[in-house]
Amino acid sequence: MTATVPHNYEHERALWDAFADSAWKDPSNGEPVFRWTQYKDHPADPGPDFLGAPASALEIGSGTGRAAAYLAERGVKVTGVDLSPVAVDKCGEAYGHLGIEFVCAEILAHLAGGESSFDAVYSIFGAAWFTDPARLFPLVAGSLNPGGIFAFSQPPAIPGAYGPQGMYKGGFAGPAMFTYRYSYPLTQWKTFMEAAGFSAVEAREIEAPTPGHIGTLLVRGVKS
Numbered sequence: 001m002t003a004t005v006p007h008n009y010e011h012e013r014a015l016w017d018a019f020a021d022s023a024w025k026d027p028s029n030g031e032p033v034f035r036w037t038q039y040k041d042h043p044a045d046p047g048p049d050f051l052g053a054p055a056s057a058l059e060i061g062s063g064t065g066r067a068a069a070y071l072a073e074r075g076v077k078v079t080g081v082d083l084s085p086v087a088v089d090k091c092g093e094a095y096g097h098l099g100i101e102f103v104c105a106e107i108l109a110h111l112a113g114g115e116s117s118f119d120a121v122y123s124i125f126g127a128a129w130f131t132d133p134a135r136l137f138p139l140v141a142g143s144l145n146p147g148g149i150f151a152f153s154q155p156p157a158i159p160g161a162y163g164p165q166g167m168y169k170g171g172f173a174g175p176a177m178f179t180y181r182y183s184y185p186l187t188q189w190k191t192f193m194e195a196a197g198f199s200a201v202e203a204r205e206i207e208a209p210t211p212g213h214i215g216t217l218l219v220r221g222v223k224s
């Protein structure tokens, strides 16, 4: 069970618009790259092969679109869904020529529409981190073809701090922009995945390249 918090996606959209504006000021964020961890050239990052060999893929919380662009350049038919219209517009300008469809939508509402199915769904520090897994995972399962893969990465939970975690944007003064991210121990992620109908579930932590630095939570399951 997860605690219920009062998400206001209009409010959260403003936060993510500000995030997208700031992210696109760094030109390196516009380079197609696919990595699950927050560390460049991490030797333990499984890379895009962790998704198998999908013909179609959906990125949930596609942000800068760089992972979607990486897959599209290799022939995958990719859709990116993101709450932020700023992110979606910038991705369209940068990567529209690759044939990626970028959709501006809140992911729970979008998947509830149930219009398409994919060989893979993934999130890299994306919507799987910011959405209640008890609601999201069954919708993801419903959007996958049989045998399809759902995988996501995000920071691991801080020990003892589980469930929805309120997060203010950028310091503790100024407009109160906030969102919620979801943190659980590895065993609980596995339980959410299996309850949503995924098999062969693995949930693990990749250690940071530097001992004592923040690692990466990595979860994957196969739609039964």
Ligand SMILES: C[S@@+](CC[C@H](N)C(=O)[O-])C[C@H]1O[C@@H](n2cnc3c(N)ncnc32)[C@H](O)[C@@H]1O
Pocket (backbone or CB within 6 Å): 016, 017, 060, 061, 062, 063, 064, 065, 066, 067, 081, 082, 083, 084, 087, 105, 106, 107, 108, 123, 124, 125, 126, 127, 130, 131
């Ligand atoms: C930390 S960013 C990371 C995105 C991406 N992996 C990247 O490299 O840019 C998280 C993204 O998730 C999106 N997001 C958060 N909650 C969402 C939701 N409920 N529905 C759709 N997108 C969401 C945000 O708009 C933001 O672009």
